[in-house]
Amino acid sequence: MSTIISRTALRRGFTEVSKITTGRVSLALRTEQRYLQSLSTGQPLIQPRVLEGNSGTFHRLFSSTKSDDSNTEAKNEETDEETTTETSEEGEMNEVEALKDDIKNYKDQLLRSLAEQENIRRIAKRDVDSARSFSVSSFAKSLLDTSDNLTRAMEAVPEEVRNDPENNAALLTLYEGIQMTDDGLNKAFEKHGLKKFGVQGEKFDPNKHEALFEYVDEKVEAGSVGQVMKVGFELNGRVIRSAEVGVTKKN
16 A cells, blocks of 8 residues: 555656646747847847756846846936036136136236336336436536636726736736636536527527517517527526517518
């Protein structure tokens, strides 16, 4: 009896194992068929995995979602890197533009500073030259009256006395002494840039002459200096005293 039961159980076991094995083989065949069909369409979304076991070799389906996720993450990382690179390049360009603007501003400030320094140097040089040239103007003005007095003293000696040295030897000697003093003073004036002007017959210049009166004189051109009442002086081209003159005119 036990022997019969054992054989029956064995038969049932073999039958169950055969069913399981047949089912797994059928599943593997269907899976492989679907995989091949997906390959022919160009969209291998589901791939079989071959497994080996005690019951034989069979296939198990697995999804490629993880692979797709990895590809998506890689693409996202590449996009982030490109965005970061573009942002970095834009930042560098902005920094370069800012540096160019700073260089332009510094160059403009430098040029302005150099121009200002040049102006200051030129003004200082002009002031020094002016001070050197006209430092004796006050002293020269104080000597102009002395020169005028010497001229008046010589003009006070009549012409006939000058031409008669035998009868007026003492006066003529005095006259010669005054003339030598006046000549020495005029040479000293010229040495320091002080010159006389205001000669009869020259053209009237309102910047140099002071007209005291006008009179008719047909012999000379109108607007000329006809009489000189007091000579003028200029120091290095600058008038320090105008000449007092009488100006001619036509009738």
